[in-house]
Amino acid sequence: MRLLIYKFLAEKKVAVTLSDTENAFVKADRTTLYRTIKTFVENDIVHQIDDGTGTIKYALCEVGCSCDIKTDLHLHFYCSNCNETVCLTDHKIPQINVPEGFISENVNLVVKGICNKCSSM
Amino acid sequence: MRLLIYKFLAEKKVAVTLSDTENAFVKADRTTLYRTIKTFVENDIVHQIDDGTGTIKYALCEVGCSCDIKTDLHLHFYCSNCNETVCLTDHKIPQINVPEGFISENVNLVVKGICNKCSSM
DNA sequence: TATGTAAATGCACTTCCTTTGCATTATTTT
DNA sequence: AAAATAATGCAAAGGAAGTGCATTTACATA
Numbered sequence: 664m665r666l667l668i669y670k671f672l673a674e675k676k677v678a679v680t681l682s683d684t685e686n687a688f689v690k691a692d693r694t695t696l697y698r699t700i701k702t703f704v705e706n707d708i709v710h711q712i713d714d715g716t717g718t719i720k721y722a723l724c725e726v727g728c729s730c731d732i733k734t735d736l737h738l739h740f741y742c743s744n745c746n747e748t749v750c751l752t753d754h755k756i757p758q759i760n761v762p763e764g765f766i767s768e769n770v771n772l773v774v775k776g777i778c779n780k781c782s783s784m
Numbered sequence: 785m786r787l788l789i790y791k792f793l794a795e796k797k798v799a800v801t802l803s804d805t806e807n808a809f810v811k812a813d814r815t816t817l818y819r820t821i822k823t824f825v826e827n828d829i830v831h832q833i834d835d836g837t838g839t840i841k842y843a844l845c846e847v848g849c850s851c852d853i854k855t856d857l858h859l860h861f862y863c864s865n866c867n868e869t870v871c872l873t874d875h876k877i878p879q880i881n882v883p884e885g886f887i888s889e890n891v892n893l894v895v896k897g898i899c900n901k902c903s904s905m
Numbered sequence: 906t907a908t909g910t911a912a913a914t915g916c917a918c919t920t921c922c923t924t925t926g927c928a929t930t931a932t933t934t935t
Numbered sequence: 936a937a938a939a940t941a942a943t944g945c946a947a948a949g950g951a952a953g954t955g956c957a958t959t960t961a962c963a964t965a
Contacts, residue, residue, distance in 0.1 A: 664913080681951075692915045697953080699913090715834045715892055717923085718951065740886060757878050759893070764900030765861060771836055772880070773892045779885030785942080802922075813944045818923075820942090838952080839922065 664691065668699050669708070669723075678712050678720035678739070678748040714741040714748045714773050722750050736770055742778035749778060785812065789820050790829070790844075799833050799841035799860070799869040835862040835869040835894050843871050857891050863899035870899065 671687055672679065684696045700721055703709040712720045736756045741748045756772045792808055793800065805817045821842055824830040833841045857877045862869045877893050 694916080694953090695914055701953095713834060713836045717834075717840075738880065740882060740888075743889070751883065754881065754883070757880075759859065759878075759895055760875065761861060761895055761897075762872065762875070762900065764903050765895075765897060766903050767861075767895045767897040768864070769896040771892075771894045771896065774880055774882055774886075774888045775890040775892065776882075776886060776888040779883065782885055782887050815924090815945080816943055822924095 664695065665699055665702075668696065669703070672703075672709060672721065672723045675722075676749065678714070678722040678750065680718045680720050682718070684721075712739050712748055712750075712773075713771060714739055715775065716741065716746070716748075720748050722748075725752050736772075738772040738774060740778060741773055741775045742781055743775055744777050744781040747778065748773075785816065786820055786823070789817065790824070793824075793830060793842065793844045796843075797870065799835070799843040799871065801839045801841050803839070805842075833860050833869055833871075833894075834892065835860055836896065837862065837867070837869075841869050843869075846873050857893075859893040859895060861899060862894055862896045863902055864896055865898050865902040868899065869894075 667688070668684065671684065675683075681693070681697055681700070684700065685693055688696060700709060704711055704721070707724060709721045709723050712722060714720060737750060737752045738754045738756055739748055740751055756770050759767065759770055761767050788809070789805065792805065796804075802814070802818055802821070805821065806814055809817060821830060825832055825842070828845060830842045830844050833843060835841060858871055858873045859875045859877055860869055861872055877891050880888065880891055882888050
């Protein structure tokens with residue numbers, strides 16, 4: 664099961680929701696998928712993305728990704744046309760300055776707009 | 785009613801959820817608050833913040849804010865200790881480069897960590 | 906091979922939040 | 936004052952995340 668889900672995520676180029684996975688695996692129960700992905704997340708195999716749509720999306724981490732805040736934070740692009748979220752893994756998040764007293768532990772950067780596929784149509 | 789809600793938002797220094805507002809106005813109905821805030825959002829009086837907690841938060845726009853992508857996008861800081869989200873209006877979001885073909889319309893940047901209040905305790 | 910233990914699965918249910926439909930009440934306009 | 940428009944409240948729907956428990960499957964070891 665886990666292998667199947669892993670494969671599914673690997674084939675998808677975009678981040679998927681739990682429902683997406685559910686639709687892909689009609690036979691399996693929602694809970695199984697939920698917990699499997701949760702296991703993946705806990706083991707840094709996939710990362711969660713909150714793209715502002717209200718539903719969490721998941722995507723495989725890059726090869727060699729350690730989910731480390733300093734090196735592995737890339738930005739995500741949410742297309743408001745096709746509703747897909749892609750990982751722009753080559754685009755690391757720039758250094759963000761926070762005021763005195765604030766300690767930053769994590770950064771989430773989502774760019775919303777039209778993706779390359781939709782803009783070329 | 786709208787004036788009251790506006791005042792409430794103005795007094796709050798942090799972004800609030802719908803529930804927060806609900807607790808502040810026990811007499812008013814949830815729907816009224818919801819719709820009022822929605823109206824505010826549509827008229828660029830407040831902006832929505834998705835800080836990754838799963839519940840949308842709202843905060844007044846700055847004076848003179850036109851919710852314009854080029855000038856008014858500031859970053860938000862979510863404190864994982866006190867669960868509060870503050871607008872760092874002085875910290876504009878840096879220029880984000882997206883690949884060829886992508887058209888960016890909006891940028892959402894949330895830094896997660898410990899806020900100044902909590903770090904000094 | 907039998908069997909005991911741990912992990913994985915499925916079902917049902919709960920909870921939380923957002924959103925909408927509809928009837929009622931208030932407010933404005935003519 | 937009557938008509939039109941807007942605002943409110945109640946109820947309920949809808950979506951999604953998460954949990955408890957029982958059952959099944961897999962695995963290791965005696």
